[in-house]
Amino acid sequence: MPFPDHLAAAFDEELAALRRTSATATSDELAPFAEASWYPVGAGGKRLRPLLVLATVEALGGDVAAALPAAVALEWIHTFSLVHDDLPALDDDDLRRGRPTTHLAYGEDVAILVGDGLLNGAYGHVVSRLRCPASRRAAVLAVLVEGVEEMIAGQYLDVRPPDVPDEAWLRRMCSLKTGALIRASVATGLALEAPPAATEAAYLAFGNELGLGFQIVDDVLDATGTDAALGKPAGSDAAHDKRTFVTVLGIDRARDLAVASAARCTELVAALPGRPEALAGIAERVFARDR
Numbered sequence: 001m002p003f004p005d006h007l008a009a010a011f012d013e014e015l016a017a018l019r020r021t022s023a024t025a026t027s028d029e030l031a032p033f034a035e036a037s038w039y040p041v042g043a044g045g046k047r048l049r050p051l052l053v054l055a056t057v058e059a060l061g062g063d064v065a066a067a068l069p070a071a072v073a074l075e076w077i078h079t080f081s082l083v084h085d086d087l088p089a090l091d092d093d094d095l096r097r098g099r100p101t102t103h104l105a106y107g108e109d110v111a112i113l114v115g116d117g118l119l120n121g122a123y124g125h126v127v128s129r130l131r132c133p134a135s136r137r138a139a140v141l142a143v144l145v146e147g148v149e150e151m152i153a154g155q156y157l158d159v160r161p162p163d164v165p166d167e168a169w170l171r172r173m174c175s176l177k178t179g180a181l182i183r184a185s186v187a188t189g190l191a192l193e194a195p196p197a198a199t200e201a202a203y204l205a206f207g208n209e210l211g212l213g214f215q216i217v218d219d220v221l222d223a224t225g226t227d228a229a230l231g232k233p234a235g236s237d238a239a240h241d242k243r244t245f246v247t248v249l250g251i252d253r254a255r256d257l258a259v260a261s262a263a264r265c266t267e268l269v270a271a272l273p274g275r276p277e278a279l280a281g282i283a284e285r286v287f288a289r290d291r
Contacts, residue, residue: 056189179211
């Protein structure tokens, strides 16, 4: 299934327009902070979460252009999590998306504020820019709040793991730390379109599996990839004694789980009501990626 390049192009155009607007609206005094705030967003990346929002809306026959503010909010929330995750107090990483991490480029103090600003800006963007009935805007905000709460809970489990984690613990931790925002991305599209309950359940099941599979593939790539390919330090999980599907279960078991998750995603997306071709293309990219 082809990757939805049309959705990626629409999202990139939206970000570029927002950056131009920001540049003209920012005072000279705060211009350096605005630059620092756009630094991690403008570095590129997979744009998985915003594309999932747009692909879900498209699959349900909704207005993709109207959903762009919600997609931007998901990308800003995800970027906030990366900026904070890279800090010395957490993962202490020096490279992200092929560039020095935000705290190396601008200092730890500014990086913390950048993350704070991106999170707050995401909520504000939904409130001020999302054109839809108030009830649906409130539903989107509720989805985002829940997703962030779950992601933070997963980050806590990640930094305070049990002495002997098992596969069940790994699945729970990853369903929160990584899966929460991927699930929230699909749920945001659902909140905008309000489909029947059975349709919503089917899409959320797909989102759950994709979130798990994404993290398993990420763990495998961290153990087998290179800095250049990944755009971030390879082998970081082992270096920081992280509990991952590879470090806990071994590379062979992790690869088997990735294959099983890919097959499950293919099965789930094929059964989705509507026109889920873009979602299928995104899922294929997740499991075939090398970074």
